[in-house]
Amino acid sequence: MGFAEWLKGLQRRLGRTTPQLVLGHRNLYILPSSFGGLWLLSCVALYLMGINGGSNSPVLLAFLMAALLLLSLFLTHFNLQGLKLQVHPQRLSFAGQDQVYAIKAISKTWRPNIKWRWLQPGAPAQQRQHIRPGQQLVELRWHPPQRGRHLPGRLLIHTTAPLGLFRCWCYWEPPEPIWVAPARQQGPVQLFVSANNQTAKLSSAPNKQSGSDLFEELRPWRSEEGLQRIDWKARARGRGWVVKGFSDIGSSELWLGPDLQLPLETALEHLCDRLCQEAAAGKAVGLRLPDSTKLPPASGRQHLERCLKVLAQLPLPGCS
């Protein structure tokens, strides 16, 4: 086994994949930083300067610096020790957008200058954050590679506070997946409107029901209908007593699917955008995919997420 594989195996063992990580002696590593090394050299230089120059003030300063060095070993360790990290449900994101990966951090004390970095190539630059006592969400920038369900990878958490003499770090691989839907792009999609599960193109007449959503017709007024529904404007123009009739398309169902004339990825991007639009308008839509996956029409955020997850998970072209 080559050294590289051994190193990889070691790294795999170092990265912890539990949903909750309590930082402590078992998973924290600490070594002097390069600045700490220079600091130690300076201590020695000051001490020599003091004893050879016959002055005690450099000696005192050397002792002070050495004591601070040793003390900051503990202080730096304290800065991470006891910090509790938990996975947190991730927001769904769209490909090509910058995404944040949220981690719940629970701390009893104030922890300054904790730095976070994803260890993948091309990951965003390191972030630093001061952790307050209590619970909080740490939002880490994260570049989604492409649509799909992804694990965020290995996270390096490190700190050099309070003096920068030691560097204390640990690794964590949060097991909470993050969903990346296709990028949103406006464009044509395939629409199906069905009544009683009878699928048809939009041109077919929707199933009508009296309601208040769609203006449907004008019909003569009957006295039991009350004054509210009379079309007073028409009355003023002398068209007589007429009533505006409305209808709901409640039971008619709107289904969306990718436009098959376009490349699949582009079609999915259009579909993604359309789904978001419909959801924002509060309409119930269903999803119908070429591989005969169907999601019945519904509205609400949870439904939208379900739809987008399905889109995210479709096999990528080129993969079987």
Add this chain to the structure above:
Amino acid sequence: MFLAQRLLQLTLLLLWAELLISGHLYVLAAIAIPAILLLSLQPHSLVRSHLNWITLVCLLGWTITAITKQENPTTWFTSLANLLWLMASLKLLESVQKRSPRSSALVLLLSIGLAGIFNQNLSASLLQGSCALLCIAALVALEAGPQPLASLLRRSLMLFAIVMPIVLTCFLLLPRLPALWSLPGSRASRTGLSEYLRPGELASLVQSHGMAARVRFSGPPPPPEQRYWRVLVHRQFDGYGWSQGPSLPLAKEQTIPDATILQQWLVEPSQLAWRPWSGHGLPNTTGLRINSGGGLWGGAPLRQRGSYGIVANAKGDDWRKLPPTATDLALPEGSNPRLEILGNSWRQQSTNPVRRLQLARNWFDSQPFNYTLDPGRLPRQSPLDAFLFDRQRGFCEHYAASFSALMRAAGVPARVVVGYQGGRWQQPLGTDTYLLLKNSDAHAWSEIWLPRRGWVEVDPTSWVVPNRVRHSLAASLNDSDRRLLEQRAPAWLQVLTNQWQGLDTRWQLWVMQFDSSAQERFLLPLLHGQRQWQGLIAVAAIGLGFTGAITLIASINHRQSQQDAARLALKDCLIPLAKLQIRPATGETLQQFCQRAAVAIPEQEQLIKCISLHYNSYRFDSNPSPTAQQLRRLRQQLRAIKAELWYYVRKQKDLA
């Protein structure tokens, strides 16, 4: 980042000011450092692109200055120090441009340490300490994120306070390495006694107010008439001035382990290898030896303040009994003919040296001598004749020099001793009393050999002006001369100065002069001579210090995560209930907790309900926010409740 830079700039400014005042900065560095500091205040692209040029110019300037200053070989160290200080400022400029002040802080710390070699007095040490504190604060600021300066300084001070016991333990207990090589430190003082006594030289020295030495006595100080502190013994007379002459043998180093220290000396740097002392006792510091002339020889000029003790010697002083040699009688013939004639006349009147001394005294008393700081220059030719018989105006060295020459002419072995006489008795509040010797206390007197009595001090100045010895120099001068001595400081400032010098003395003796021999003196009695335990005790004490520091920090962290004073008072108040296993659950409010507790302890229901009543009314009633007085009242109330609860808990425990 910004705050850290400002702190480092402030550090550099303080360091610069300290070095400027102490006079260790070259003119180049004294100008360049503030200029670079000014440049670093505004990050500017022009500066960034020309950083190399600025550095080059500074280096060039330094090289030229260093080369021109090299006539004295000891200045190389000062040159190097100047280079480091200059580099520290350049590093700061670079770090401001590149936004990485960390290494700059380290270089500044080194510079501060270097400044500590040059300047060791209390004010300089305090300034250096605050510089170091600012450096540490800058490092903390880099890591701690944005926060107000006050809290930053508080945190840094806390760090300082926490490591201070460890530092002191290291300082007191860690064995000191001996110096590997010697760094020439600060320049020796420019004023002070010199190896060759020219008539008129001391008179100019006494007009400088520089400090010369400080002495602490284990008992009461000697009376003013006995305060003669010898430094140099001049045995060779060349007709004009006095010098030490051929070197005398040194006595063997003697250590007297259990002797009490009579005097503890703290001496300012000087160009002489000789140290002041009273002439009685033995030095207890290694490297100090007494020569047969009664001088205390330190081996080399004193570059930094030095300290040593003088212990009692029961056997008496050996050097006094050493018989005179031919040098002690030598008088260049014809150099001062009138003086020789006078001396010869005394030799013929009596064979008894004591009688001859009496004749000399009578002669001095009969002449109208005038004691003055401004005697005028004596001629090269027969200077002592001119003084004794024509001008008759002189300062102590005139009297001592001419008296010794007269005694030699009269056949009595005589020499001139130069040192200090008198001194000011300082009694600062709260610290030890000590005798302060200044350059203005410089004095010269004579020593003659009397058979059976050995070398005896004779001060002809005291015949002319008795006040000089009994009181002070100022008291023995006339008005115009006194003006030359006057210090231009009001009385209150004088008091403050005395006080400060007292503290400084302590600082010097206890901290700055704490070397391996002082460590030994401090530790040996504690260890009962068991030296081998020193390392173990040091390690144990340092370990203990660290444990304490870490525990303290952990508890501070814990308390900081806890809330404010009222909350802590509440927490304290609930401790007795916790003893009865009644603890608040998370999410429970105080009122709910108190109700639960009241159910558990029905006897104390009223008391427990009072907790939530008082606390909640403090917390939620006050508009807009509680005052300090209300907090005090709440604390009192809670403390009273806690006391009663404790009483109850103890009673319950006793019953159980």
Add this chain to the structure above:
Amino acid sequence: MTEQLQSAIHQLSQVLLGKEHQIRLAIACLLAKGHLLLEDLPGMGKTTLAEAMARCFGLHFHRVHFTSDLLPADLTGVAVLDSVSSQFQFQPGPMFCEVLLADEINRASPRTQSALLEAMANGRVSVDGCSHKLPHPFIVIASQNGLDQTGTSPLPESQLDRFLMRLSLGFPDRQAEAAMLSEQHLPLEALNTGLSAADLEAAQLSVSQQHTSTALINYVLDLVATSRLNANGLSPRAAKGLLKAAKAWAFLEGQSSVTPDHIQAIFSAVAEHRLDGGHRQNQPLSKSILEQVDGFR
């Protein structure tokens, strides 16, 4: 004032037996100038409570039964052509009252619901480009049946946020039900508390002037921050509502200062419907939040 309110609550609990806590919450909701959502199965006394609330303060109330074909105009009113003067005249709908009892609000179409909620937020309605001010106070007490009822449009989360409190009455206990069956309860018509709309307004003013300390505000902030760690966090409006409701609760208790106890008392009523987004959970989410946040302040 507090005594009068106490006696009113006493009377109300004679009407609706065994539901004193819910009545107090409902009164607190009124005092905090908030709208109330009653959610329960049919026949639990939602309407009775709503009507009793209105009668308690002698408020002018209208009751509208929401159906799927209810149009926004049916609530707001329309401009009617006066045949004599040939001019449009605004004829106010049932919304123009002090207390609107919206029965089964989830049966109406989303369009109608949002018209109602807009009026709740703004205190005014606009019909045909004319803005009409609603009376003051204007309080909506909406009731809705439990979920999984066919043919309903549940209120979206954004609309739920506009109701200060959601209450459910639950089954009465055996004793209360026995008293009810033996007709021992006070009939609604016999309710006479002696309180008026002016009294309500005065009480609302006192409530809004209750002092809240920084410690309390910190507690609310912590609760809100903790809720935001989960999917549906509490909005700033919810935080404001929490404080208002707690003030009203403290006022009802006759206490001058608002403490975390008052926040805890109203927390589930104010926060739960915002946390679960209208989908009731088996484990109340609000309770777990209260348990996570330090109640000692």
